[in-house]
Amino acid sequence: MGSDVAEKRPRVLYIGRLSEEKGVDVLLKGWPSVSAAYPGARLDIYGSGSASDSLVELAASLNLRNVSFFGRYEVNSLERILSDASLTVHPSRWAENSPYTVRESLQHGVPVVVSDRGGLPEMVEPGTGRVYGDDSPDLLASAILQTLEENAARSQRFWSALESRVVSDDHHYGGLMDLYGLAMGGVAQSSPSA
Template sequence: MRVLQINKFLYNMGGAETYMFKLSEALKELGHEVKFWGMKHSKNIIEDEFDCFADCIEFYELSSIQKITATHNTIYSKKNIKKINYFLDQWMPDIVHIHNYNFQLTPSILKVFHKRNIKVVQTIHDSQMVCPYHRLYNFQRESTCVKCVEGSFSNCIKDKCFDNSLFKSTIGALESYLYHGLNYYNKYINHYISPSQFLKNLVSKRVNQTIEVIPNFVDVLLNQKELINNKDSYFLYYGRVSKEKGIIDIIPILEKLKLNLYIVGNGDEVSQIKQSEYITYLGPKYGEELFSIIANAKYVIQPSKWFENCPMTIVESFSLGVPVIGANHSGFKELIEDGATGFILDFTNKETLEDELLRVDSLYTEALRQQAYKFYVDTLSKQQHLTKVVKIYESLLT
């Protein structure tokens, strides 16, 4: 079949893009034809073969007057409707699979597919449909927030969720009011995929459509046989080094307990990392170099303060036989079976955290490694994922 993948970024910007490209590669391996539509950008790894990608809007480069016009185009874009129609005139897909498209591309394009009777699947990568800021987190208060999930989108304006900006927050709220008011998310999306039950439960409060839970996947990245007896005695955090990820808060605790911690990644809190005998900052790492560091860790630790959907760090760790210590909320609780594939801890309870970290350190066994890898094979592998996604496509075409 012919599948059109739509995402605003067509380069490896983050987890959504990584997933989309991996899924597309897997679909091509099965003989399906895949093309992409999104924004123009110098970093794109996808060719704009019909010269109709959406224009990239960089707000920081615009004058005040230009921002007003650009703001309208981030909510409803007649230009993008014209561009996607032109694309479809050149190449008609059987299925459209949408990822991140709010702002920039805008939900205004959804009606185009409906008019052409093209079925649309959306993978829900974040909480955009229930949280105008799409992060379920207020950075001003440094706390999770679900006010808009069932309440008014005006909470986004009151709390100035977007960068503490009244203007940006108002735009975000207006977009939510518009497309929920017009019922776009129910009328023009035929099937939703949520990588976690946690996110499905939230989105279901405002969307009355089929939402199927299918966790993200990765390929096995290194030879498992070479890693079985090659575990070193360090905990590993990898990912964005920022406040909401919680890593900075636990550095002094692990140092006090004399537990080795390696940190891989980049972010605005890197300057807060104080290296010592037990704390090692390795900077950002990628590809096989990163996977080797993961594979040889005792545990991967993820003390995130904000809600996570289906953390790729867990999927990748399990694929390499590494158990994970995660926070006791959101997608962590679905992926980690406490005591079997890792441990769930309350990182906010400072009174018990030291004892808990020492406890899980002492409980590391080869069985944890084997069970983490088995969970990956049974639930998170490429084949498992692909079978379910293709089944959805086929069900919509019959």
């Protein structure tokens, strides 16, 4: 594994609601593989919800090391929470649109690992994180390990990859107009009209 990451003792985060559809149980079940590769790795879980107690019990039943539950967080504390994160994980089982915590992670230079549900895959470009599928703890662990190996948090290559995915209003508008044109049986225009 990457010596820089191993020396830093990577800090992996989940930030969000703790409920079944968020898939945090998949993250906990995959964590032993991450911990085996990076014995000093920490998994910090921020949030609360209907599954809080069952997730704490699951972590205990799996004898997970270096897993901490911090409970509810305030939005104004995200900068502090993300300041030394190696990556954030968003293992949702349902069709998320554009989660605030994914955007915040990316804006703070923190790579993301997301499930293949809803709009999550559209938020990740090569160099900014990974997409995994199938509610599989093994696939999630593999995506986390690959992302840790890249050691991209707050690096110039991360910022360059993120910059390449930024979409301007004009570009977004042009894309929408192309889609509308195609849907109406017309031809894509590729640029916004004035």
